Amino acid sequence: MSTTVLVTVPTGKVGRRLVPLLARRGVTVRTASRSPLPERAGIVPVRFDWTDESTYETARKGVAAMYLATGPVPRPEYAGYIRALLDGAGVEQVVLLSTYGVDQAPPENPLRQIELAVESSGVPYTILRPPAFMQNFSEGLRWDESLVKGIRERDEIAHPGGDGVVSYVSTEDIAAVAAAALTEDGHGYEAYAPMGPEPLTLTQVAEHISWVAGRRIRYVEIDRTPMRDALLAAGAPPETAEANSRLHFHAFSSGVMGVLNDDVLDVTGRPPVSFAEFAVGAAAAWRRY
Numbered sequence: 490m491s492t493t494v495l496v497t498v499p500t501g502k503v504g505r506r507l508v509p510l511l512a513r514r515g516v517t518v519r520t521a522s523r524s525p526l527p528e529r530a531g532i533v534p535v536r537f538d539w540t541d542e543s544t545y546e547t548a549r550k551g552v553a554a555m556y557l558a559t560g561p562v563p564r565p566e567y568a569g570y571i572r573a574l575l576d577g578a579g580v581e582q583v584v585l586l587s588t589y590g591v592d593q594a595p596p597e598n599p600l601r602q603i604e605l606a607v608e609s610s611g612v613p614y615t616i617l618r619p620p621a622f623m624q625n626f627s628e629g630l631r632w633d634e635s636l637v638k639g640i641r642e643r644d645e646i647a648h649p650g651g652d653g654v655v656s657y658v659s660t661e662d663i664a665a666v667a668a669a670a671l672t673e674d675g676h677g678y679e680a681y682a683p684m685g686p687e688p689l690t691l692t693q694v695a696e697h698i699s700w701v702a703g704r705r706i707r708y709v710e711i712d713r714t715p716m717r718d719a720l721l722a723a724g725a726p727p728e729t730a731e732a733n734s735r736l737h738f739h740a741f742s743s744g745v746m747g748v749l750n751d752d753v754l755d756v757t758g759r760p761p762v763s764f765a766e767f768a769v770g771a772a773a774a775w776r777r778y
């Protein structure tokens with residue numbers, strides 16, 4: 490019988506790329522989502538909702554490792570959900586998708602609370618702290634499609650950031666790091682920050698997208714208000730929407746996410762995908778039909 494790995498949020502931008510990578514490694518993948526996905530060879534779907542603890546036992550029973558992602562809307566309750574899922578689960582390895590810089594946040598920060606819930610669980614863990622995803626420009630955020638729609642419909646990237654740089658990373662690379670950490674030895678009690686290969690301003694991002702879209706896409710600087718309002722509309726508590734939109738603004742405008750490292754190369758054996766390579770594969774998202 491093959492090992493079973495649980496993948497939460499298998500419909501997310503990382504999760505949907507992780508599932509086939511795990512299947513190729515010969516493990517049985519249990520996909521845990523709010524609407525169970527269709528069954529396929531080696532992939533066993535179960536119904537799972539972070540907000541409904543009655544769905545946890547079916548999801549965790551008998552799995553050797555877990556990939557944990559919390560969905561796009563930050564909520565303080567997630568630390569408690571993670572503790573409840575891991576309590577008594579008997580898994581050998583957990584991989585958590587977190588966010589760049591969360592290790593520097595104070596312990597009361599909801600995103601740091603999630604990390605602390607994993608770190609104090611007694612289960613060997615790997616924490617992934619990527620910066621912003623390249624796929625935000627092509628697939629949007631579940632709670633807010635404005636970025637990809639703005640490019641497709643108005644030829645503009647409207648986003649906070651100004652001249653700040655970010656080493657945008659492809660979710661393919663994050664999924665590859667996660668697949669290795671879930672199935673290979675040597676990743677317990679480690680943290681990785683999978684970064685893309687080059688720090689880019691949003692004007693440079695717009696140039697890459699213009700090139701494959703075949704028309705000029707321009708960068709338009711905005712403040713943090715639209716993000717705060719989108720988070721509120723998606724159900725985030727007001728103080729979380731306020732704090733996260735401030736953090737988001739700082740993260741994009743300060744250059745703090747513009748660092749480089751070898752984490753993708755070291756873990757996967759290949760360098761990270763460049764924005765130009767990503768853009769060629771994502772061109773359909775920006776086409777006007």
Ligand SMILES: NC(=O)c1ccc[n+]([C@@H]2O[C@H](COP(=O)([O-])OP(=O)(O)OC[C@H]3O[C@@H](n4cnc5c(N)ncnc54)[C@H](OP(=O)(O)O)[C@@H]3O)[C@@H](O)[C@H]2O)c1
Nearest residue numbers: 500501502523538539559560561587588620621622630631
């Ligand atoms: N986007 C970025 O640039 C970025 C950067 C660093 C870290 N992250 C982290 O990556 C994670 C995903 O962020 P994302 O914005 O890119 O979103 P995403 O991967 O598009 O994920 C959205 C998914 O969340 C699932 N979901 C929502 N509520 C759920 C619930 N109650 N129970 C189970 N699943 C639920 C949805 O599944 P269904 O609708 O199919 O049920 C949907 O597939 C977040 O934790 C975020 O902090 C994101």
